[in-house]
Amino acid sequence: MTTTVHPSGEQFEIGHGDQHATVVEVGGGIRSYTRSGRDVLQPYPVDALCDGAHGTPLVPWPNRLADGRYSFDGADYRVALTEPAKRNAIHGFLRWRPWRALVHEADRVVMAVRLLPLTGYPFLLDVAVDYRLSAGGLTVTTTATNAGDRSLPYGSGQHPYLSPGPEGTIDEATLRFDAATRITTDPDRQLPTGTEAVAGTPFDFREPRRLGDTAIDFAFTDLPRDDDGRAWVRLTGADGLTAALWVDRAYPLVELYTADTLAPSRRRRGLGVEPMTCPPNALATGQGIIRLEAGETTTSTWGALVSAPSEEAE
Numbered sequence: 001m002t003t004t005v006h007p008s009g010e011q012f013e014i015g016h017g018d019q020h021a022t023v024v025e026v027g028g029g030i031r032s033y034t035r036s037g038r039d040v041l042q043p044y045p046v047d048a049l050c051d052g053a054h055g056t057p058l059v060p061w062p063n064r065l066a067d068g069r070y071s072f073d074g075a076d077y078r079v080a081l082t083e084p085a086k087r088n089a090i091h092g093f094l095r096w097r098p099w100r101a102l103v104h105e106a107d108r109v110v111m112a113v114r115l116l117p118l119t120g121y122p123f124l125l126d127v128a129v130d131y132r133l134s135a136g137g138l139t140v141t142t143t144a145t146n147a148g149d150r151s152l153p154y155g156s157g158q159h160p161y162l163s164p165g166p167e168g169t170i171d172e173a174t175l176r177f178d179a180a181t182r183i184t185t186d187p188d189r190q191l192p193t194g195t196e197a198v199a200g201t202p203f204d205f206r207e208p209r210r211l212g213d214t215a216i217d218f219a220f221t222d223l224p225r226d227d228d229g230r231a232w233v234r235l236t237g238a239d240g241l242t243a244a245l246w247v248d249r250a251y252p253l254v255e256l257y258t259a260d261t262l263a264p265s266r267r268r269r270g271l272g273v274e275p276m277t278c279p280p281n282a283l284a285t286g287q288g289i290i291r292l293e294a295g296e297t298t299t300s301t302w303g304a305l306v307s308a309p310s311e312e313a314e
């Protein structure tokens with residue numbers, strides 16, 4: 001008897017009412033999330049290799065690290081360049097590792113992995129990502145614990161793509177995102193060069209408007225929060241439904257990515273909305289990096305849902 005092995009490994013299905021999600025073994029990420037058959041997060045096929053970091057946790061740093069180099073507690077480190085054309089290391093170490101399910105219930109799965117010491121990151125880090133469906137949608141909580149006996153530097157993110165619905169690309173969708181500040185980057189290596197107020201620029205979506213052909217691959221900050229401490233990104237498709245993603249205060253930044261650099265079949269089919277605990281190149285600059293002492297734990301939470309305009313959270 002032949003067992004099918006999918007490129008993303010074992011598939012962990014969860015559901016709640018009309019909501020369904022699939023979390024995968026490889027990278028511990030989320031492959032799909034729907035409500036009433038409508039994609040909330042853009043999926044990728046079960047027989048396809050995950051591309052564009054689709055749905056994966058980004059640990060122990062999100063985004064780019066220039067030349068793979070950083071310093072911590074007086075020691076210099078260098079990690080492998082995983083974006084060699086730009087001389088960067090990108091999105092941490094865990095995207096292609098097998099994760100295990102610590103808990104798998106009808107509406108919840110907790111994926112976990114231990115990052116053992118390696119060249120360039122000689123630390124011991126336990127990571128668990130808790131995916132849970134409820135009446136309020138999808139909630140994703142990342143917990144990282146320093147399992148070693150020395151301090152370590154830590155940052156994290158995740159890389160879901162909001163879906164514009166069943167028709168067309170994100171070009172026809174309307175985006176609302178209240179961030180006030182964009183982190184500017186150089187065009188060649190996409191490393192940070194400064195900040196810019198979004199007011200008066202093509203990246204101001206504080207008033208909802210159609211995305212059109214606007215190309216975005218930038219981190220944004222200065223995120224207004226609701227009474228629950230959540231900042232929101234809302235993408236309304238041609239079907240009139242809004243796929244929304246929120247982040248808690250542990251995520252002071254969100255990267256938007258219009259997927260212009262992916263393969264033609266994937267290009268601009270979903271909007272990458274990446275919660276980040278620290279900005280690009282943070283391991284090198286130290287900006288926003290969390291110092292985890294031996295035995296310490298840190299958590300961060302984001303979530304997603306789909307709603308009609310009258311149901312949108314304010």
